[in-house]
């Protein structure tokens with residue numbers, strides 16, 4: 144960092160935490176503006192007169208993105224940076240969640256680590272480049288995204304409208320400044336079995352949908368174990384299939400004529416969510432039951448960046464130099480917005496703060512990590528990726 148002081152970035156982070164960008168997450172709400180609007184207003188003010196091109200991009204009545212674009216010395220595919228503006232609710236932390244508290248190096252508040260700490264690191268890097276007067280080799284886009292915490296409509300709409308190509312993509316989430324280069328995808332859908340009702344004294348005249356669903360659930364568990372052996376990954380645990388809900392039955396004395404389960408299938412890097420779901424459907428068909436599969440409620444691709452890519456090698460070197468620690472790239476069990484970028488773009492996730500504290504009471508981030516991450520971003524933005 145040439146121009147940014149910890150004090151200045153801490154003040155900006157505290158201002159960002161004061162912005163109420165709580166995502167209602169599908170629950171009833173009284174908002175008459177977008178979730179992200181207060182932070183969009185703040186960031187527009189921060190970048191006013193800096194030379195950055197700042198564009199609010201509506202996503203829906205409830206959400207919006209803010210694109211911050213700076214020119215490079217040359218035209219060419221931009222570098223893409225993204226962190227999200229929305230936060231999870233703070234029902235369990237009502238009084239002080241939006242009142243930032245500073246204690247030495249630590250800043251507490253809703254969003255301190257998820258995701259305003261990572262976002263302020265990217266903002267600081269862009270401001271530092273603009274104020275130092277030396278443009279980056281190629282254009283840089285910083286997308287402050289909406290609606291990450293609920294249905295990722297912000298990033299999905301943006302990459303739908305702006306397909307790229309991008310030279311690299313960097314997503315900000317709390318990773319303790321360690322590059323996350325792979326995570327699982329997820330596909331969720333409902334499976335329903337139709338049975339035939341009958342009096343429970345003579346079940347032979349019916350077909351018990353719950354009993355048949357037990358065969359499906361057993362098969363899903365075996366299936367997971369079988370594919371685990373096929374898809375081992377040094378950075379991650381194996382594929383995971385969970386039945387997260389079961390519904391069925393009408394009365395105590397009737398054979399149930401219907402049973403529905405919710406399935407959550409975590410897809411390994413390198414695999415396609417739709418194809419993997421189809422394999423499950425084909426496998427369950429061998430049971431010979433009357434099974435119906437609903438359309439997926441969610442289908443998020445995995446993040447599958449190679450540890451050998453130029454982005455990862457450079458990022459590891461930069462993180463090591465900036466933090467003074469031995470850094471190795473890791474995988475993450477959770478999903479992020481990075482899943483939605485085109486799979487041809489070398490992509491990683493990095494940010495200050497620990498995911499353990501995200502979504503929790505007394506969520507916090509340290510300014511040491513914020514400033515280190517800002518420097519990591521600045522170096523990633525200033526690197527000539529075409530010269531690799």
Ligand SMILES: [Zn+2]
Nearest residue numbers: 257258291316
């Ligand atoms: Zn987040």
